[in-house]
Amino acid sequence: METTFQRIIRRTGRKPVSCKCRECQQQCRTCPCLGTPDDIERLIDAGYSDKLALTYWCVGQMFGAIPHPIRMVQAIQTDGGCIFFRDGLCELHECGLKPTEGRLSHHTTRLETFRFRNSLAWNVAKEWIDVRNDDTIQRIETKLKLRIL
Numbered sequence: 001m002e003t004t005f006q007r008i009i010r011r012t013g014r015k016p017v018s019c020k021c022r023e024c025q026q027q028c029r030t031c032p033c034l035g036t037p038d039d040i041e042r043l044i045d046a047g048y049s050d051k052l053a054l055t056y057w058c059v060g061q062m063f064g065a066i067p068h069p070i071r072m073v074q075a076i077q078t079d080g081g082c083i084f085f086r087d088g089l090c091e092l093h094e095c096g097l098k099p100t101e102g103r104l105s106h107h108t109t110r111l112e113t114f115r116f117r118n119s120l121a122w123n124v125a126k127e128w129i130d131v132r133n134d135d136t137i138q139r140i141e142t143k144l145k146l147r148i149l
């Protein structure tokens with residue numbers, strides 16, 4: 001059976017990549033990459049609950065893809081960008097816990113080649129409204145004592 005990660009690779013045409021260039025680092029300084037419910041549950045189970053928070057993803061609404069923001073749990077954004085960004089590196093990289101958008105994102109994506117429907121952020125974000133992930137999201141709700149669905 002196709003995993004969530006494989007589904008996102010198929011829909012976006014992206015491949016796992018690791019790049020430490022200045023442009024990729026700038027993404028981490030701007031805002032946290034998005035994780036699927038599976039990614040976020042793995043982070044909770046690894047002890048990172050205090051670095052996660054409920055958030056409302058509004059980009060899909062801005063593009064007219066969905067009539068409301070999507071509720072999800074993601075890494076906290078600090079004044080310096082993503083809370084997991086330290087000394088120019090992702091704290092989660094070595095332990096294999098980097099969220100899906102970060103694992104598939106690369107600086108070569110340009111505005112002229114951007115198509116929202118195939119975009120990485122949209123395809124990760126909509127996992128939070130996919131009923132196949134309801135069980136995972138309910139476990140996240142219990143573990144973090146908050147309501148997402």
Ligand code: SF4
Pocket residue numbers: 027028031032033075082083084085086089090091092093098099102
């Ligand atoms: S989780 Fe890691 S890759 Fe994703 S934005 Fe934060 S520091 Fe960057």
